[in-house]
Amino acid sequence: MIAKILVQCLLITCVYAISKHPILIVVSYDAFRYTSFDTELVPNMKRLKNVGTYADHLINVFPTKTFPNHHSIATGLYPKCTVSSVTAITILTMERRSRRRSIFRDYDVARASFPYQGQNITYIKTFQPDYDWSERVKTVISWITDDEKPANLVMLYFEEPDTHGHAFGPDSEIVNELIEKLDNITLYLEEQLEQHNLSDKVNVIHLSDHGMVSVTPPYFINITQYLKNGTYEWTGASPCIQIIPHDGYEDEIYKSLKAGSEKQGHFTVFKKS
């Protein structure tokens, strides 16, 4: 009898080496554009789209940057609501530059993981651009199948095509190659789930945080032409840049930018009081 119970327990342990809770992997491909589905670059993603379920499109939160969008994806909140947002990174840099006391002083490094209800995340891998993509997938599988602490929610991140898109443009050959490579990694994840008998136990959401468009010279916005050297600090980048006027230059800078915006027509100025 004892032997039988033992055997049963062992069996149960084997079968339930994964979490008893619903298991979800959210895969984010940074700056992956939905128009890639109109190309021949993503056969595996297209196949998944056909056998799975999909949304025609998503609407970004503003600013359409990586961190605020990921924070919103994770929390369901708009950037201005999330503690860690408009984001922690830009505000942090801004406050550092202006040497003001940071409201994010507890988080003195820009990062993607924050304690939740006093608990730290169970597994984390510090971002390393050279961290092999298939190794990332294997790591995720090892977390989900961990005997002691099986993960039931994993956020898996790929920094492409964003990184090379910024440098070479989203329509470049190198970006196309990276999109093909991402399509391969989608297949690899599927294969790994199958090999571990996890296909019907794990849900996977594939998404992107924002898209990307090419900008040609007539649309370049030269902010410095509206600003006098030595009167301001700046932080951020496209699509949202913060100008921090030195004391006494607030009105002059605002008026100059506002006039520039009306003339140039491709940017908008907001004043943060």
Ligand SMILES: *[C@@H]1O[C@H](CO)[C@@H](O)[C@H](O)[C@H]1NC(C)=O
């Ligand atoms: C969470 O991690 C931080 C930084 O590593 C550490 O200082 C803190 O004590 C941890 N908190 C808990 C509840 O484990």
Ligand SMILES: *[C@@H]1O[C@H](CO)[C@@H](O)[C@H](O)[C@H]1NC(C)=O
């Ligand atoms: C994708 O995988 C196939 C088959 O494994 C391989 O032949 C091809 O070179 C890979 N493409 C990229 C861009 O990694």
Ligand SMILES: *[C@@H]1O[C@H](CO)[C@@H](O)[C@H](O)[C@H]1NC(C)=O
């Ligand atoms: C997956 O299931 C098959 C058939 O039931 C079994 O032979 C194999 O050992 C399982 N693989 C793993 C990694 O659990």
Ligand SMILES: *[C@@H]1O[C@H](CO)[C@@H](O)[C@H](O)[C@H]1NC(C)=O
């Ligand atoms: C931007 O404007 C400034 C001031 O008018 C000028 O010196 C600079 O060359 C311009 N930069 C570009 C890239 O056109």
Ligand SMILES: *[C@@H]1O[C@H](CO)[C@@H](O)[C@H](O)[C@H]1NC(C)=O
């Ligand atoms: C702007 O001012 C900084 C120092 O205040 C100086 O190093 C820099 O050369 C100046 N740039 C221009 C374009 O005048």
